[in-house]
Amino acid sequence: MIDFDEKSVTDAFFDQIKGTPNKRLLQIMRAAIRHLHSFAREVDLTRDEWKAGINFLTAVGQQSSEDRQEFVLLSDTSGLSTLMNLLEDRRGDKGTNASILGPFYREDPPILELGDTVAKLKPGPEAVMYGTIKDVRGKPIPHALLDAWLADEKGLYDVQEHGPGVDDLRGRYRADENGRYWFRTTIPSGYSIPMDGPVGDLVRNTARDGMRPAHIHFRLMHQGFQDLVTAVYFKDQYIETDAAFGVLRKLVVEILPPSKDSPIPSLPRIPYDFTMIPSSAVRHPGPLGSAAA
Numbered sequence: 001m002i003d004f005d006e007k008s009v010t011d012a013f014f015d016q017i018k019g020t021p022n023k024r025l026l027q028i029m030r031a032a033i034r035h036l037h038s039f040a041r042e043v044d045l046t047r048d049e050w051k052a053g054i055n056f057l058t059a060v061g062q063q064s065s066e067d068r069q070e071f072v073l074l075s076d077t078s079g080l081s082t083l084m085n086l087l088e089d090r091r092g093d094k095g096t097n098a099s100i101l102g103p104f105y106r107e108d109p110p111i112l113e114l115g116d117t118v119a120k121l122k123p124g125p126e127a128v129m130y131g132t133i134k135d136v137r138g139k140p141i142p143h144a145l146l147d148a149w150l151a152d153e154k155g156l157y158d159v160q161e162h163g164p165g166v167d168d169l170r171g172r173y174r175a176d177e178n179g180r181y182w183f184r185t186t187i188p189s190g191y192s193i194p195m196d197g198p199v200g201d202l203v204r205n206t207a208r209d210g211m212r213p214a215h216i217h218f219r220l221m222h223q224g225f226q227d228l229v230t231a232v233y234f235k236d237q238y239i240e241t242d243a244a245f246g247v248l249r250k251l252v253v254e255i256l257p258p259s260k261d262s263p264i265p266s267l268p269r270i271p272y273d274f275t276m277i278p279s280s281a282v283r284h285p286g287p288l289g290s291a292a293a
């Protein structure tokens with residue numbers, strides 16, 4: 001008999017979907033709706049407030065296009081992208097933590113030689129970043145690929161500074177036979193996430209500035225290993241308040257004075273080793289891996 005109250009409407013939903021053949025979908029839907037309903041009960045959500053929520057989600061969809069994914073920005077600025085990364089990182093074998101991809105990655109970066117600069121168009125104060133790409137036992141991974149991309153000293157990516165079709169501050173390197181990589185780079189600046197859409201409005205309305213600390217993004221690839229999307233972060237004024245929650249302690253680097261032991265001894269240096277995990281590593285069986293809720 002259809003006679004819902006504030007609580008039984010949740011059970012009625014569970015009852016309707018109980019025949020879902022895909023048990024993982026059933027688990028996700030049960031948990032999602034259980035939390036959504038209890039959120040509405042907890043805050044005593046009004047119909048006008050939910051209408052505002054629907055308008056917000058509609059605007060997020062309408063702001064999204066080929067060049068801009070406002071839902072990803074929402075995920076990043078809610079901490080959900082980082083939560084996904086932390087859940088993915090929770091494997092038997094520990095590798096370098098993942099960090100958010102951001103919207104400025106390109107699948108086809110310029111192919112560069114070890115030691116080349118990523119800053120082709122606007123050389124500024126430089127540093128050399130270098131290290132070894134290893135497996136979880138500490139063994140170097142020869143010839144692993146490493147894509148690097150970063151913003152300039154004004155906090156702008158190439159597409160923002162020059163429009164589409166111009167490559168700068170991005171490149172793909174192949175580590176040497178000992179898994180070593182090194183490249184010249186300018187020192188990036190912190191920057192604002194796109195604040196001109198509904199997510200920007202929400203960030204402002206929740207008393208945040210939308211700033212990310214200076215960082216360099218990386219994607220590492222090698223056969224037999226899981227793709228690693230990560231970033232290293234510099235200690236600037238935004239390091240504790242990253243609007244996209246990408247910073248983890250182990251990803252924070254320092255710019256050290258030049259050293260004769262670095263691959264480019266004349267430059268300030270950023271040493272950093274990456275650890276990739278094998279593609280065979282299985283996800284740690286956490287709460288979401290157990291039986292349906």
Ligand code: BEZ
Binds near residue numbers: 192
């Ligand atoms: C980025 O790191 O490139 C980024 C991440 C989230 C939102 C905007 C930009």
Ligand code: FE
Binds near residue numbers: 102104151215217
């Ligand atoms: Fe970025």
